[in-house]
Amino acid sequence: MTLFDDSLTLLQTLVRNACVNDLTPDSGQEVRNADSLEEFFSAEIAAGRDSGAVTVQRLEPRPGRTSIIVTVPGSDPDAEPLTFLGHTDVVPVDAAHWTRDPFGAQIEGSGADARIYGRGTIDMLGLTAPMAVVTREVAREALAGRPPRGTLTFVGVADEEARGGLGAKWLSAEHPEVLDWRNCISETGGSHLPVADGSDAVVVTVGEKGAAQRRLHVTGEPGHGSQPWGRDLTIARIAEVARRIAAIVPAVSQDPLWSGFVTAFRFSPEIQDALVTAPEEDDYLAFTDLARYAHAVSHLTVSPTVLSAGKAINVLPSSAYLELDIRTLPGQTDEDVDAELRRALGDLADEVEFERLICEPAEVSPVDSALYEAVAKTVGEFFPDAAVVPVLSAGGTDLRFARRLGGVGYGFALNARERSLAVINAELHSHDEHLYLEDLRLTVEAYRSLVARFVG
Template identity: 65%
Template sequence: MPSLSPLYDDTLALLRKMIRNACVNDFTPGSGQEVRNADTLERFFADTPNITVRRYESAPGRVSIVVTLEGTDPTAEPLTFLGHTDVVPVDVDRWTYDPFGAEIHDGRLYGRGAMDMLFITAAQATVLRDAARTGRPTGTLTFVGVADEESRGTLGAKWLSEEHPEAFSWRNTVSETGGSHLPIADGSDALVVVVGEKGAAQRRLHVTGDAGHGSNPYGRESAVVKIGEVARRIAAIEVPVSQDPLWQGFVRAFRFSPEIERALLEGTDDTAFEYFGDLKRYAHALSRLTFSQTILRAGTAINVLPSSATLDLDIRPLPGTTQDDVDAILAEALGDMFHDVRIERLISEPASVSSTESPLYQAIVDTFDEFFPGVPVVPTIAAGGSDLRFGRRLGGNGYGFALHARERTLGDVFHLLHHHDEYIELEDVDLTVRAYRSLVRRFCGV
């Protein structure tokens, strides 16, 4: 590793403390207890000049912290670092190292949340503290350590955006992840910046049947058979490939042969996704509206014919696809069964995407070029969700931005998210804190 950033040691120390706090969010209101990381962050910022620190508690122990470094020019563009402080549960028996020990082995820091996204959160906090010690920015610089991201932000960013929209500016926001590399077909390099994310169109499909004793099925309509046929019809849905410029730019960035590129862009041969290697599933998700059948429910006892059955669908729409569009596709797929199926909307959120022509996007591109001169930057969207969508709903721009070494691909990052033995390369901790410090100088002038 080359000479380290002066901020590296502080970033690493903070990151290890946050991992050890074990703010595990198991998707119940009482879990997470991000108050531990909020307390750690508040101590980290103690005696820092020019800042204000505010805490927001959406439920007992579910604390988000907002640290503001006020700018000198109220008309200048603000910048907000949005880092979450909760992590997902672990299967301890599947880990080689203590998931909350923050142990370092062979240049890697192991621990739940090391990649998702505590290394970014720690880098953001360290950079704001350093900027505050340096002077005053032109535009206001804010760090937010937010709770409950892993459970769709209900008690974190969503709650803040609805209950305390004045707490910080959503106008220009940086969060997870970005900054990894694409395995280009000709061996060249490209960097990823995340500019948006797919939406959610979760559905529960209900059917009914005839109840009765399992020993007397004759003449009875089976709810299980009906839901099985519903599942078969859903599986047969053929979704056309997207014509969105982000998908087209992603494909062209790989520099495949004209034949492969044409198959991907026109949707004529799905086997072409194999050429993406580890990114084939992500690329497929980026290319279209997706339907995943995830939960099937029917019956309670083996000797009772159930009177109802349900099928849950995890549906992820691209920008431009509405909830009504999704229901229309389902209705067409169900065909003559449509009137026998009740479609219930569960979590329903539109896809969101930020401009690639904003001042912040250009500053991110310029920062990438500082560290990887001449390497093209490829804007893409996330197949899952992040807290950035709440800012986009308020009219702001939000980008996933970090920085990884040349050999770390987007597929490598995806592999570690929520995985056993999650880790972050120490080199990438250093690169990310350097990149954030450079971005702040470039965008905020401090």
Template identity: 60%
Template structure:
């Protein structure tokens, strides 16, 4: 496993973790300037063209471009984010920012999400730069603010500097984890899309008054409770699109089990992936924030409930509002839109997807490669909205199921197997060479 490219990548990953660019969703957090400085030093003398962009004080993204030598070759952009989510230090058994290595694993916040891929992307880009370039232009982007949905990172680039790098062909987090198939065959994933956001705040109103005299008062509390119960009873329709069907079929269940899972009746058959299967098979609604009242002796005249709604490709804001209004018929409500972003998906009949698939099959001979979608969000949605394609890509050892990899995201004692760092490094290096082509 230990070779110069791997050792350099591991050292960079440790530095990125130790910089502790924690994004708590406030504008002054993150301070990705630390990771931008580390990455700029990493590229020094390589021949890559470096640009820095500061969207707000300390919120620095870095772009390293290796110009292509073949005008007919396609460009490739590697989108790695440099921020990480907060930690509950009391729940960690190791220092979350020490990048400690124990028994073949590196521990630290961001080790999996997504600093290991970011370090790999930088390493293969520097390798290409030192070699004098490839056929197509290769660009690495160390993006700020992904964990807060990119307002000071990828979204900011799209609005203020759309020319900073190509959005035509993009790779980012994550992928390459394996499915626990019923027959023991190997199947592993590439993310081709992600669900959208249709966040809502539901308002109700009632009578104010003194808490000692509630007689015949119209209760906002009662109304919001009815709203919550009605929304909990919504049963969104299970999709029958090819991505969901292909995901379930990859498990190689018996026919009856497969049919039941496809109908959304046997998610438990997916084992550790039951919640993920539920999430990607239909629109999902999570009731997450409830507010009403201030003083215990005052009847509140206003209450509201916030919903984290995630949509599938093809589902619109109008569809979501119609569903909510039908469920809440007879209750006087106001529906406020919060963050709204349509779901995005890229095709599998595309040269970049085919390159990813070919590399994974080289690493895992005989494996089935399964396109799937992410239940959460990533910077790849900006590439898709810009008319490009975006795929979530990595490579994990066959023992690492998709459920096991998901379990590391935002977790206490987050860790990455060094074996997976090596596999993903080899995978990215092979994809870059294959897709960009040799220098001319």
């Protein structure tokens, strides 16, 4: 069996375990994937039990919400460690819109067109499986008397899809000592950019936007629905709040990550200058399929997502609220967000109560670290002519917990040239989610190369 064969077999098992996280505390049941991963490592764990060459730990803050940590200690305590941070939960599916069994791990096609269908194949079981496979390979070498120079750790972590409250967030707060957070690899990265002149560029995710969720409350005059005349209608007020919020146009990012992303496309000087300084909405069309992503990573984004008012059709409600999914750029604070909202609301601002929900700052790792250099060299090994472009994720990953503990973290896998960043983004949480087997092969080979390069 090759590393690719092992990765594919393990991926099918993880998909079929259907560890669906619907954001409720007892969903997920990642214990099924933890059991499968422990079985995958069972021979190495047993052989290393007395020598300590391979160790395993399982932790769960709630029954069934299990994370598993497999460690291969390094021979040099001063060498840099490496941690693969893979999550084992997946998001729910709308089965009526799938044309394949979401948890069947069905393989279709052949050659470069071969692909595996199933929830989590892209996000992120298709990365978690090769992470485990490479770690087991290193564990076997350690048991044969050839340990890595630096410690290698694999983590199959629970609850990433619910922002890590029962997974990486809990581990980092309650048991930070069970794994080394200094150098972490997780999702996603490794896809390609459609550069204007036809040259190649591969992205590495170095950070992610923050969260500044808000619930905006308004009040009005209650009464019977049959007599609305002359009343201060709560529904009308919350509707106007929503309209003004939806019209927000924040300033474009001044972060080097944005200007570097624009430069990587090699647009004309006029388009590049407009995008970096003061882009109009239509300017983003230059990114074609990446326009929505480009807009998201270049601005504070404010998305009205939940509206609640009233319970009975014949009663004028006295209160209503609007929930906002707000994603911040590096350096933006909660105070900056509230100021932006107040500007948008204008004369209504004093009539709206702001409630802060989940608030987390944007997190970014530097591009001058030893791990980033090793990742860039690994990309160059497989795509020698490609530029390596650091990018910001519009969503969230478990890497933010490593960064908060002083470590660096990068989203890295590897995709074939045909798989652009837009193609990979479109697969995230999609119907008929699927992974090309060529990308699985590239990823496991890239991880093996990165491990050899970074921990020896």
